[in-house]
Amino acid sequence: MILVNYLAAVALLCIGLYAVLTKRNMIKMVMGLSLMEAATYLFMISLAYRAGSTAPVLLSPPPGKSAGDLVHGNVADPVLQNFCLTAVVIGVAVTAVFLSVVVRIAQHYRTLDSDKVRKMRG
Amino acid sequence: MTEAALTSLLPLPVAIPLAGAVTAPLLARLSARLPVIVSVAALTASAAVLLLAAPWVFGGRVIAGYLGHWTPVSGHVLGIAFAADPFGLLLALATAIIGVVLLLYSLSELGGLGPRELGGYACLFQLLLAAVIGAALTADLFNLFVWFEVAALSSYGLAGFFLERPMALEAAFKILVLTTLASFAVFIGAGLLYAETGALNFAQLHDSLARHLTTPDTVALGLLVAGFATKAGLVPFHGWLPDVHTTAPGPVNALFAGPMDGLGILAIGRIVFQVYPAGSTPVLGLLMTFGLVSALLGAIMALAQDDLKRLLAYDTISQVGIIVVGLSASNPAGVAGATYHLVNHALFKALLFLAAGAIVHRTGVTKLSEMGGLARHMPVITAAFLLGAVSIAGLPPFNGYVSLSLIHQGLEQNHDAAAYWLTLAAQVITIAALGRAAWLAFFRRRAGDYEWREQLRPGMLAGLGSLGACCIAFGVAGPALLRTLMAPAAAGLLQPGRYAAGVLSGSARLVTLHITFDYFSPAELVSVAASIVIAAVLGWRYLRIREPRVIGALRALHTGSANDYAAYAIAGTLVAIAVVSLA
């Protein structure tokens, strides 16, 4: 049942969200956002799944089928895999920038506590 | 030039600044200022290509081309469509032209930076401008998401630019957290829409959603609106905006306030007007509420600020709220007024931020309580600031008067008295805030002299002068611009069926909207005069009294913690989803 995957993705997303909303340590906030990213990957790939399907690869089809059969047959969705690839790259890029900002903050303020790094208020 | 050739040229205004961005770090090794000069050339070329399409599109047409010749197959679209409708083309042109002005200004003011710094600055600046132009011209939901992300990543680098100010890193952290949450919202929303409809193209989505909307469709609408509202800076998604603007360089402030907020508003306009069927969800009421709250909260917080750039940032939130109020009126006057105000906001906010940035750059003083007497030392900057302030105030003949009157006209046509008076109240408080800032910074006497004062350079004069001239021109030529630019833009938004037909078939005509605008309507003139008088009294009183408790409570809500701002944004997302799905 792919619904289990969808709900698992939602659960992971909300656990990550809880970490972002609650934790003061900046590294924990970054980890929460990474968890949310992973949840979106799970969601996209689960959306692409079809029951009893083969992978959308026309190279060396399973025995008894030709490439033409696969094109019209039971295949998983390749467009969503494009989405997921883009999301993975975005995740890597954002995490890199995030961590460099966090390290600089640690150098300047000598703390990783976001409640101590709040000179701008009000 | 044939229409087909024109549509095939549409990706060029995006590719040229990207090429400029690629060469920027390499050119920086030759000479520090060379990347910025090349970027000016690139953005000018971009604007030239967009101007080629302008006569066709602003005559009331939507033209579309498919990249790689992947045209629709029986209503299903796999390829990516680039469509120029008047609304998108207007934002793209405004972005390109304002980008040229800001880059020329950067050449003067920031020309003394080291080569690697300036190369990186030019690269990120061009990437952000290219992303906004790409988002304005695309007709594909996933492509819009990709350009939104490119703009976001460029903004992170530009936000944390001046590393010697520790607060810049704090601001970079907050914009990272909030914009990443927004990008997840947009991504999941796009995925839900694709799962429900199998469509990525705006026209195909419009046709698929014309039937009854299901729960995933409405949840996706809530998520998309929340995600793009974060980019635009609407309350309660606005936590990053004041902090980022406090520490960024002046031209970057102008870039964020004009083109980048425009990207958020454009995306909201496309989703709400051109994709989802009109009247199927209470999303317009939701946007009206967000807009009014933003307008009032931004104005009130601006009144209470000590840091000049932070004051202008809260004013940006207020103006974005007013633009969204105009959009939610969803009649020709309101939408045309909102579009006009978007362009005007880019102009006068750029003027104000450049003036404020010049003050910080020249004197090293950021707080209003430490400034004073600048009118004597820096007359040009004083003039620029005052010009921007009267434009926001809505004084004729400056540009703010035309766009605000149009928005008021739109609200009156809907018989929405509450929104009208609240918008007027926000305007009064805004005028008071800017008046107080101008008094404290320029006219009040200062105890001692400043540590250091620099002279104004020609590039900066050119930049401030051209923006000021545009503010005056857009005000004086108001009715003409309304007829030629803003009415077609409103037509594009309010006629989604024709937009969808245009995207699918490659070309469509829009029905011309005739918006009557009385430049000297007595009601407007009286309300402007009354606003200025009340604002003057309010500003004068506020200089003398202690901070009221209401304002103190609002300031306490802005705790400065990324966790709390993220909580407000998630609460706003839940409100959006609930309102759109349950009603």
Added chain:
Amino acid sequence: MRPVSGTVGQAEPVSGTVGQAEPPRVRAEAAEQEPGHRRWAGAILAAGMAVALAAAMISIPREHAALPAVARYALAVALPRWGLTEPVNEIVYGTRGFDTFGETFLLLAAVISVVMITRSREARRGYFGESQAGQREQAQADPVVETGATERAARAAEHREQGGHAPGDPAEPDTPDATALGTPAPETADAMTVVVRTAIRIALPVLAVAGLYLVAWGYSPGGGFPGGAVLVGVLLLVYAGFGRRRISRIVRPALLESIELAGAGAIIMTELLGLLLRGSFSANWLPLAAPRTILSGGIAQLFSASELIEVGTGLAIAVFALIGMGHDWAPDERAGADDPGGER
């Protein structure tokens, strides 16, 4: 250097320089009690989000739904129009290549942002008011009155890490293999033990070829992005196993940046030539080779190879910029702050 005590997690105050009142830094960070109001607010908001999303998830099509028409179309054009047996590659680099085009510049923006945030100071001309404001704000944020022994030791260690020499250091061996037996390995060695180094020497060519293979045969699953990631992994393996000096000839910012920008420029040219030669941006202008050959796929292969260059070098720049980041961007200019390695 103080000898490391046997128990982990117990910080001892620096002897002599600090009074009894200051608690050890480690212990202050470890006790993290989140504010009460934030915990229940976070729980309620996360639960609300879960309910909203679950309501949507229950209604979307599941595994028995038909494939969307656009996905069928993508499968149908893969062989005849692109000659590719890999529809995902055809979508990513071909039919919806403009999305990947945007994504390339997304990664470029991220790499340039990381380079800007981790940059070291450069000479500037003219007066910058922001520096004055920054100095005032920094004095408030970080009011260290004098550098204590801990800070001096930390700065000396960082200076040594960057390749400098503090007085009293033994001479550095030329290669990791020449390190004498019995030297205190973890703290002062440049590289890992001989077992790890030998394993890396064997695994390295295999991994490098695997990365290139992922890109070269575009008609099988793979592509520029995973290929680039594998090549960055190879670089990191050499860095971790052999130390900084072995990698410093290749990982030079100027060289890597030039290669990365050349890759990005090649991608722009690939898409632009579609406009010049075939009348539409990102159209295929290369003749289609036979399926299941290395050149099949037209510009999809070219795009994928350029993407490998751009992603590989870009990620390498980002990672090594983070590793090599200097300690402090604006070092103490006050008297009494001796600073062997604070500014590069």
